[in-house]
Amino acid sequence: MQIFEKAPAKINLSLDVLHKRNDGFHEVEMVMTTIDLADRIELTSLESGKITIESESRFVPNDQRNLAYRAAKLMKDQYKVNEGVNIFIEKNIPVAAGLAGGSSDAAAVLRGVNRLWNIHASYDELAELGAKIGSDVAFCVYGGTALATGRGEKITKLPSPPPCWVVLAKPSIGVSTQTIYQALSLEKAVHPNTEAMIKALHMGNFYGICAEVGNTLENVTMKLHEEVGQIKEQMRQAGADAVLMSGSGPTVFSLVSQDARAHRIYNSLKGFCEEVYMVRMLGYQEKTC
Numbered sequence: 367m368q369i370f371e372k373a374p375a376k377i378n379l380s381l382d383v384l385h386k387r388n389d390g391f392h393e394v395e396m397v398m399t400t401i402d403l404a405d406r407i408e409l410t411s412l413e414s415g416k417i418t419i420e421s422e423s424r425f426v427p428n429d430q431r432n433l434a435y436r437a438a439k440l441m442k443d444q445y446k447v448n449e450g451v452n453i454f455i456e457k458n459i460p461v462a463a464g465l466a467g468g469s470s471d472a473a474a475v476l477r478g479v480n481r482l483w484n485i486h487a488s489y490d491e492l493a494e495l496g497a498k499i500g501s502d503v504a505f506c507v508y509g510g511t512a513l514a515t516g517r518g519e520k521i522t523k524l525p526s527p528p529p530c531w532v533v534l535a536k537p538s539i540g541v542s543t544q545t546i547y548q549a550l551s552l553e554k555a556v557h558p559n560t561e562a563m564i565k566a567l568h569m570g571n572f573y574g575i576c577a578e579v580g581n582t583l584e585n586v587t588m589k590l591h592e593e594v595g596q597i598k599e600q601m602r603q604a605g606a607d608a609v610l611m612s613g614s615g616p617t618v619f620s621l622v623s624q625d626a627r628a629h630r631i632y633n634s635l636k637g638f639c640e641e642v643y644m645v646r647m648l649g650y651q652e653k654t655c
């Protein structure tokens with residue numbers, strides 16, 4: 367049997383780092399939303415019981431280090447499944463970009479093998495299991511728009527923003543999330559107003575959402591990679607309603623209400639930046655198991 371799952375990227379509408387915890391993780395408050403830039407995951411059941419992984423991307427490991435492999439292994443062990451699975455990843459989300467590509471692949475495998483192996487676990491159970499793989503995996507199980515707290519694994523659903531364009535540009539550098547957190551000095555950090563962002567989402571106020579975008583990690587990454595600031599400036603000049611770096615970067619996105627301006631931003635960045643995308647936001651994962 368073979369099934370497919372869509373693994374969408376996320377952007378951070380806001381990202382606040384509150385403090386460092388005793389366990390070494392940072393306590394965060396993030397408002398995240400999924401966008402229509404997605405990897406495609408193909409799952410084929412294997413009677414041998416093995417978990418195998420394939421991808422044409424040279425940027426992701428095709429072995430146990432792949433987060434998608436770890437997701438299948440966790441499900442197999444947790445629910446004592448005899449069957450195996452071959453995981454094929456069509457990689458469309460840029461890697462190490464602040465878009466949670468690896469976490470979304472892992473979440474898609476959790477949802478996918480749940481169906482493939484007839485496990486019937488709830489999304490809450492999948493999210494709890496996913497949090498063992500990485501902090502962003504729990505959010506990626508549900509998709510849509512949500513507030514993520516704790517180290518990112520505690521999810522509260524929120525209304526999605528009104529429909530708009532998201533134009534993304536990734537400079538040709540990879541950024542390690544760990545390096546950015548290590549360079550962060552919380553005394554000098556800028557903190558977004560998460561409460562105001564949540565209020566704007568509840569009101570469905572697009573310009574209110576645009577006014578509240580903010581990311582504590584942005585200044586840190588921008589200091590290390592000047593390309594991030596350059597892209598932000600270019601997007602602003604081309605007429606973006608809001609501009610922000612996603613996650614620990616280096617991808618910068620803009621929110622744009624009008625088609626013509628979104629095309630202008632997209633075209634102004636094409637040629638300047640190797641990877642540029644113009645997509646819509648995505649609603650919640652509608653399927654349950």
Ligand code: ATP
Nearest residue numbers: 432433461462463464465466467468469471502613
């Ligand atoms: P986040 O926004 O959650 O910090 P990211 O977008 O910055 O994530 P990823 O694209 O998820 O970063 O990749 C981070 C690292 O994880 C890469 O170095 C990559 O080699 C490794 N990795 C493991 N599995 C995958 C996968 N399925 N897809 C992408 N990267 C993966």
